[in-house]
Amino acid sequence: MITDCKTFCVVRYSEPVDDAAPKPWTMQQIAAAAGVSVTTVSHTLSGKRPVSTQTALRIRSLIDQFGYVPDAGARRLKSGRSGMIGLAVPDISHWYFGRIARGVEEMANEYDYGLIICSTSNSDPRREKRYFNLLRTRSIEGLIYTASREIGPTDELMSISASASPIVLADEVVSGLERVPSVTSLNSAGARELGRHVRELGHRRAVIVAGFEGLRSTIERVAGIRESFPDAVVVYGDFEVQSGYDRVDELLARGVEFTAVFACNDYMAVGAMRRLHEAGLRVPDDVSVVGFDDIDIAGVITPGLTTVRQDMLEIGRRSARLLLESLAAGTMRGIESVTLPVELVVRGSTAPPPAS
Amino acid sequence: MITDCKTFCVVRYSEPVDDAAPKPWTMQQIAAAAGVSVTTVSHTLSGKRPVSTQTALRIRSLIDQFGYVPDAGARRLKSGRSGMIGLAVPDISHWYFGRIARGVEEMANEYDYGLIICSTSNSDPRREKRYFNLLRTRSIEGLIYTASREIGPTDELMSISASASPIVLADEVVSGLERVPSVTSLNSAGARELGRHVRELGHRRAVIVAGFEGLRSTIERVAGIRESFPDAVVVYGDFEVQSGYDRVDELLARGVEFTAVFACNDYMAVGAMRRLHEAGLRVPDDVSVVGFDDIDIAGVITPGLTTVRQDMLEIGRRSARLLLESLAAGTMRGIESVTLPVELVVRGSTAPPPAS
């Protein structure tokens, strides 16, 4: 039920402020004021050459007084380095990608780089093109790419990859881009543990609510689970709560029998739990439910969700480090792809199947 | 319980790829290849002056063939515009700020701007300084700022605001920055509705788990709730699940009596529900719980969470539009601050208090 409250849109008129910001100072002007050359000002700033204490002091005080800051664009033009890296994720507002972004940002900060965010909107080709162009125009020095669906070999990414561009794949590897370094989780091992855990509880009939069908992580997770449940019915969702709900709804309608639901992420698991609840099925008494990821609220909801913890923050950090180190090295040669460990977290949503 | 699974860290050695990307082409080289001046190449690209069909065709085919893309930095140096805006949020990995970021990005895209993300780590002064410097070095043309705590008047932000910089406050207004345009939710009205709803259910004793104490939104929400519950005990949290849990834990330990918990965001509400559950108190039979925000899983958990829906996506979009329009106009004059409506969403977590 939604009760519309009688709120409304208020528009407040802000005081007209002083006009647009004044033209910023240039190094030229500082030099003139100090009675020295720009060369000396530049070196005072960079410290790449000795400057007499007297002069340095005078220049520095002028800089403080004027509030001078060197123009980043000009620096960039000389050096050829923008000091920025890009992160392309399907949707920055998802918890999952937000964690990756934070990890990347932390590391970028450490290396004194800025971060440009690129939402690919689940691989909308137009937007993707835009973002690869950032790389080509040298607005960014490197790109961390998180695929959300299977990428076709015709894509921009493919052509880019051939040229040994500074690109790192985070979270998902992409078929055909085996040569591009990647940072991923050990999906297969996590899924295997999950399957074994549920199997050991005594379950025999399970269903799998998987992610996007072509995605490598989906394939690996399904395979891992199937080691314990070879006959599990597999249906595909889109990682959203709603699709967990919908897929379980359909399975119930089809009359599929199961005592355990494997969802390929926690959001779909939550959706699945909701649908089961509405069907009068208790979790875990009637049906066990497991997820993947260990999102922030997985341990707080009731029952707590049994899942596999991935360290998304670390995936972000490692991806960024790989990228930034190869930028520093000036080559992508010999960059080592990384697969991170995962951890089974057993909570209240799994229990032995009903006695019947 | 945590079962460590026997997974491990796998390191894969990537094929050494061709060396670093080759030097990109310059407009100079295209001009030479086409046998024309850079002027003509530039105009072919910009269309700001007619170019003979013959020549244009030749140049364009060369550009395609070479895969030439103009250097963004050089363009920027001439134009003085970086084509980038910044978004400073406390933590990009929070759902709440992620939604804002997505809204901002959508709009930035529409205006053909790039987005630089700046996590302020809850107003860590060092990082904040860094990000304001982006503005000063003209790496970004404008900044959208989301405060997470009370900002002291000594802060960088304050001095910046005096100079009519292109800054827009998103989600939170800041004392002392009344002249800076802002986009916020109608917190007071939402809180008032929430208080009234719970009051009308018959509750008399309520507690409020508020957000950061100095934050304007916290003040407004507490005030709104208190219109219906003047005597409500107020405790302060940090918007995280854990603090909702902890504050309720403390209230129970203190022996405070209540039949309703107002949490100032959904995460703390979820934490509160968890603690109540552990104490053997049923929601909503024994205690009603409400949140604020309407996060994605608010309607899916059991019971569904009664809350106030804020449109974070729209806050992001509107903030960006305000900023980008004033950049286009070249002045912050007459920018209208906006307050967006909110909506009470009643779900299963609220019910009349126990009969006793």
Next chain:
DNA sequence: CTGAAAGCGCTTACAG
């Protein structure tokens, strides 16, 4: 310890 000058890769008056 310091300065004049070239140059990064573009755009844009100015002059045909």
Next chain:
DNA sequence: CTGAAAGCGCTTACAG
């Protein structure tokens, strides 16, 4: 319709 040249604001050999 086209080109030579100045210049955006820095950095950095080169030359004292």
